[in-house]
Amino acid sequence: MHSDDGTQNEEVIGSNANCLSSRGAIPTSWIARVSSKVPDVVARCASRAAHLLVQYTNRHVHIPGNPWDRYPYINVKRYEGKLTCGTRFRPLTLNCETVNTCNNACVICACSEQTRKKISMSMSIFEKVVQDYSSMGGGHMSLTPIVGDILMDRDILERLRILESHPGIDDLSVTTNASLAHRFDDSELRYFVSRFSRIQISIYGLDAEEYREMTKRKTYDQMVTGIRRFLQVGADKVTFSFRLLRQWTRRDVDAWLDRTIYANLAGRAITTEPRPINSLMTGGYANWGVLDTSKPLPFNASWCPPRVNKTQCMLPILSFLVYSNGNVSFCPCDNFDDVEELSLGNIKDATLLELYNTPKAKALWNWKEHGVPGFCKRCTFHIPIQYLRLSREALDDPFKIMGG
Numbered sequence: 001m002h003s004d005d006g007t008q009n010e011e012v013i014g015s016n017a018n019c020l021s022s023r024g025a026i027p028t029s030w031i032a033r034v035s036s037k038v039p040d041v042v043a044r045c046a047s048r049a050a051h052l053l054v055q056y057t058n059r060h061v062h063i064p065g066n067p068w069d070r071y072p073y074i075n076v077k078r079y080e081g082k083l084t085c086g087t088r089f090r091p092l093t094l095n096c097e098t099v100n101t102c103n104n105a106c107v108i109c110a111c112s113e114q115t116r117k118k119i120s121m122s123m124s125i126f127e128k129v130v131q132d133y134s135s136m137g138g139g140h141m142s143l144t145p146i147v148g149d150i151l152m153d154r155d156i157l158e159r160l161r162i163l164e165s166h167p168g169i170d171d172l173s174v175t176t177n178a179s180l181a182h183r184f185d186d187s188e189l190r191y192f193v194s195r196f197s198r199i200q201i202s203i204y205g206l207d208a209e210e211y212r213e214m215t216k217r218k219t220y221d222q223m224v225t226g227i228r229r230f231l232q233v234g235a236d237k238v239t240f241s242f243r244l245l246r247q248w249t250r251r252d253v254d255a256w257l258d259r260t261i262y263a264n265l266a267g268r269a270i271t272t273e274p275r276p277i278n279s280l281m282t283g284g285y286a287n288w289g290v291l292d293t294s295k296p297l298p299f300n301a302s303w304c305p306p307r308v309n310k311t312q313c314m315l316p317i318l319s320f321l322v323y324s325n326g327n328v329s330f331c332p333c334d335n336f337d338d339v340e341e342l343s344l345g346n347i348k349d350a351t352l353l354e355l356y357n358t359p360k361a362k363a364l365w366n367w368k369e370h371g372v373p374g375f376c377k378r379c380t381f382h383i384p385i386q387y388l389r390l391s392r393e394a395l396d397d398p399f400k401i402m403g404g
């Protein structure tokens with residue numbers, strides 16, 4: 001089934017593409033509609049200017065240099081302590097990439113395009129990340145690498161133990177492809193799962209052939225075994241996001257889960273209704289700003305249509321990102337290769353809060369005056385900031401957009 005902007009199937013719950021993040025609960029068709037209506041939105045805003053001014057005065061914490069001043073529908077007062085820290089600003093959450101390597105090489109992912117050195121985050125940088133984040137108020141932290149898989153991180157259990165002594169970081173989530181679960185014995189995997197509020201498992205094929213075409217790996221059976229082990233130690237934490245190439249329906253996916261994953265799971269009753277499916281995509285995959293979308297995907301899966309972004313992207317209010325080398329990115333979502341124009345510096349040189357409050361960070365919050373960063377112009381993960389005017393839920397529950 002095709003949605004009205006030509007992207008595929010109404011079953012698509014996720015936004016653009018990738019794995020890890022499966023960022024997204026917004027249909028790409030919706031984003032296109034919002035983008036096309038931006039001038040209307042602006043016109044309507046103008047006619048309500050006086051009303052908004054009153055609302056603005058009431059809602060906003062009065063802090064000079066508020067980077068969101070020009071978006072009166074961002075109610076900073078409502079998110080005091082979550083979008084602010086004293087007289088400074090912060091995004092709602094933090095992404096910490098402890099590794100930037102992956103066991104897969106998916107055709108819809110920029111992982112293989114990385115020129116960054118592939119490393120594990122040193123413990124000293126990790127400790128500074130959690131210390132800085134706690135000091136700025138903590139909250140939710142995602143350990144999903146921007147490109148990579150958390151199970152590649154040989155130090156992950158030690159990091160999770162360190163996080164136990166930072167109660168201000170009170171909500172952890174992660175997305176994994178689950179194929180490397182065999183690296184952990186049952187008690188380690190149980191501990192891993194116990195530390196997260198949410199674990200999203202990305203599934204890249206419902207049969208060995210589709211999985212191989214997507215991931216370039218022959219590890220379909222290993223993936224199935226890994227998912228079943230995750231369910232056995234913590235089914236209540238696990239959700240699924242499907243990134244598929246064949247044009248499967250929701251019914252097909254439910255049947256696959258019942259037949260391949262839930263069947264004969266030993267030792268526990270697992271509730272399969274409703275099945276915990278976060279998103280299901282069979283097309284509309286993002287270009288990551290660099291992928292060659294003129295090359296067709298296998299099995300007629302589609303790319304997200306090209307676009308030229310002009311309005312501010314909302315994703316950086318939801319989160320920012322620390323890379324495995326300590327560099328910090330304004331963009332938590334697409335900046336897989338750490339481009340300079342979106343870089344906020346390195347955590348070794350300043351605190352996270354300082355890095356988010358530099359003149360450069362504020363300029364990045366003002367595309368109208370400073371221009372759209374080159375990397376952002378054609379990014380198909382982009383979500384216009386006007387979305388926040390229409391949906392308070394985006395700030396109340398950012399994980400619906402960002403995945404795990």
Ligand code: SF4
Nearest residue numbers: 019102104106109148
């Ligand atoms: S290559 Fe790795 S990081 Fe990229 S989409 Fe596939 S599993 Fe996710």
Ligand code: SF4
Nearest residue numbers: 313331334376379382
């Ligand atoms: S438009 Fe820019 S800020 Fe938004 S997701 Fe893309 S690269 Fe990140």
